[in-house]
Amino acid sequence: MVLTVSLSVDPTACTGHGLCADLLPELVELDEWGYPIVLSPDVPPELAAHARRAVRLCPTLALRLRSISGSAAARHRWA
């Protein structure tokens, strides 16, 4: 089974450090005020490791990865 994961930002947690755009420029760019815009929520398999790293290193834990199916087991595996 291929697991589909979705990248998102919790806008209330994000304070615009911008680390995600450095670590994952393929999927995240910054707006004119330095806040991330997720270009595509779908994370291709070849970027999965980079996405996990960006999520792990987000200073405010605002960057999130969740499986589309939303099962807790899948979330643990990915995030």
Place this chain on the structure above:
Amino acid sequence: MNAHPAQAQRPGRPSAERRASAPRLTAGWQATGRAAVLREHVDRYGPLPRRGAGGRGRGGLTEAVFKAGLTGRGGAGFPTGTKMRAVTSRRGPAVVVANGVESEPASEKDQALLSRAPHLVLDGAVLAAEAVRADVVHLCLPRASGWLTELMLGAVEERRQAQLDSVPIHVHGLPRHYVSSEETSLVRWLNGGEAKPVATPPRPSERGVGKRPTLVDNVETLAHVALIARYGPAWFRRAGLPEAPGTMLITVSGAVEGPGVYEVDLGTLIGDALIMSGISGQASSVLIGGYFGTWHDLRAVAGLPLTAAGLLHVGASPGAGVLFALPPGACGLAETARVLAYLADEGAGQCGPCAFGLPAIADDFAQLAAGRPQGPVLGRLERRFGTVAGRGACRHPDGAIRMAASALAAFAADVHAHVSHRPCVSTRRGHPPPAVLPIPRPWSEGEWY
């Protein structure tokens, strides 16, 4: 605007109570012009249905509301029966929150309803509580309207003495910020936090007040629930359209002879609602739905019904039932700039894109309104609309951008003149056009508790 109950009786002021068909919520307003006491209320609508009857208790009322096709009257228009089912499907005792905060400056229908028919709203809240197995009702009101809180506390006390209700009703006054009437804001405030929106999921129906499943409904919605419990879904469907049944309260203002709150059938044409209110023959633009709403050329929408489906193709929605006819001589771009500055100030400041984006958009619009654009203001606005919309925890940035974008389209000729450094001026040469939309004074800066 901001009607005080006393104003309804002031001679010379147009009556605030009109209708297009048989009155339901507003039955009897004209007779007294004041809050109906419990005895008057029961005389008019009859007693609450017996417990265990079809319209009352577990299951029965939820299904009746579902069959009636009632949708939320607070702005979002979500099917109320579906919401009640969602709360009922969760485990444990639930909570009912009656939302009467009405932070929309151009709306006064909730205040009008509460101040004339308080017991209809409270009936609905208590009946809904029984239906979704809630053991408490919280009535949320704007703290700035102390008189309304007093009035509702009096109504609650009347019911307590009559031993009418099976659940306690608590009355609360909330800070008056635009985003504070959002349902997640109410839940957060009732949980001891700030009256600011929270990102969903979980929705309040899953995890709300005290982490319990919570039904948040607008006070007008609950008044309709009280009538469905008494008279049934078939009766409810006798007004309105098959796909949009019932009546709704609307607030009409601007270039009309009789500004105020009216009860109309769903599906009433916008033109008819404005004619009923005595619209000026010179008005040519209308704001539909409030400050998250949209501007339109009057001729393009006069023949459209005031329903979500009927307005979808012009990008509008009824919202909380606000219609504002732009007076001749006023400038739609200047009005939009004022509203955007207000909405930018009224954000919760929780989400970067909204906290920085809305002030930037409001500033662009102010330049446009003044006819002093700095650089390519239209291109900048379009880009900022695109990057800011959809990136907040709540709909605040989306609503503000929707209004701003609709103004650029509806006032396209004015936009052209304004970017060419020719702003609107009133007939008195050199003076700016009059400011007409109501902008509340800032509510004690930073007070969110």
